[in-house]
Amino acid sequence: MPKMMKHCPVCNSDLIINSLLCPTCKLELRGEFEINPFEQLSEDQTAFLYSFLKNRGNLSAVQANLQISYPTAKKRLGELLVQLGIEDKDSAGENKELLDMTNWTYDKSSRKASDIIRSKLIACGGRAVVHTARGLPCEVVVSADGQGFTCDKLPITPPYRFEVFDVIVDLLIANNGRARKGNGRSYRLGEPECDETTVVGTIAYNYSGKKTGNSVFDPVFALAAILDWADIARNERGELVLTASYKSAL
Numbered sequence: 001m002p003k004m005m006k007h008c009p010v011c012n013s014d015l016i017i018n019s020l021l022c023p024t025c026k027l028e029l030r031g032e033f034e035i036n037p038f039e040q041l042s043e044d045q046t047a048f049l050y051s052f053l054k055n056r057g058n059l060s061a062v063q064a065n066l067q068i069s070y071p072t073a074k075k076r077l078g079e080l081l082v083q084l085g086i087e088d089k090d091s092a093g094e095n096k097e098l099l100d101m102t103n104w105t106y107d108k109s110s111r112k113a114s115d116i117i118r119s120k121l122i123a124c125g126g127r128a129v130v131h132t133a134r135g136l137p138c139e140v141v142v143s144a145d146g147q148g149f150t151c152d153k154l155p156i157t158p159p160y161r162f163e164v165f166d167v168i169v170d171l172l173i174a175n176n177g178r179a180r181k182g183n184g185r186s187y188r189l190g191e192p193e194c195d196e197t198t199v200v201g202t203i204a205y206n207y208s209g210k211k212t213g214n215s216v217f218d219p220v221f222a223l224a225a226i227l228d229w230a231d232i233a234r235n236e237r238g239e240l241v242l243t244a245s246y247k248s249a250l
Helices: 043-054 059-066 070-083 113-123 163-174 199-206 220-229 244-249
Strands: 017-021 028-033 127-131 137-142 148-151 178-180 233-236 239-242
Touching: 043 059, 043 070, 059 070, 113 127, 113 137, 113 163, 113 220, 127 220, 137 220, 163 178, 163 199, 163 220, 163 233, 163 239, 178 199, 199 220, 220 233, 239 244
Parallel strands: none
Antiparallel strands: 017 028, 127 137, 137 148, 178 239, 233 239
16 A cells, blocks of 8 residues: 655645544545654654664764764754644754764773763763762753763863763772772861872872862762762762762772
């Protein structure tokens, strides 16, 4: 059976259905019947929707399946939402800057915290919303080069590199799987609440290259939320604790 035509072959106007026929008893109904919006999708849109559902919404898998770039996949998703009436054109045009992840690679078997978090963010389309211990939402976005990330609650440049999570996990492993978060807002580097045994202190010493006595920026509330989201460390009150699942994989 040929596929239903959507547009008039003469003037290109939208066609309507005005007759329904039962193939068994030949009963015929006449009128104006609404066309299912899915029937109005183009072949490319139908192929995209099938791939999107098959890959459970993973746009990285969709782009690999259809051999298209990530920006193209995001654009087609927006067009599909508009075509189905889920989104209007105005809101679709408000999409945030697209990330081209075409050439990004990562080791899915790696147990390094940096690789786990990077791969999980890429699988989420390059961005995710995590929540702090107090329930504050934080949007995390992979940087344009794929080597770092930004967070709307961390107004600092350049973007943090994913290696900051390895620094934190190394501290946790060295302290039997747990460490105090510390306080970099009220104390200087080297003081009891901001020394190398705390998460904020080890970030300042071993990631940021700060010296004893320096003032430091305290990003722990957001980094702890990301580690918790990735199931690497539980974001508990005052401390971080490696999860049983992550410890068993080491």
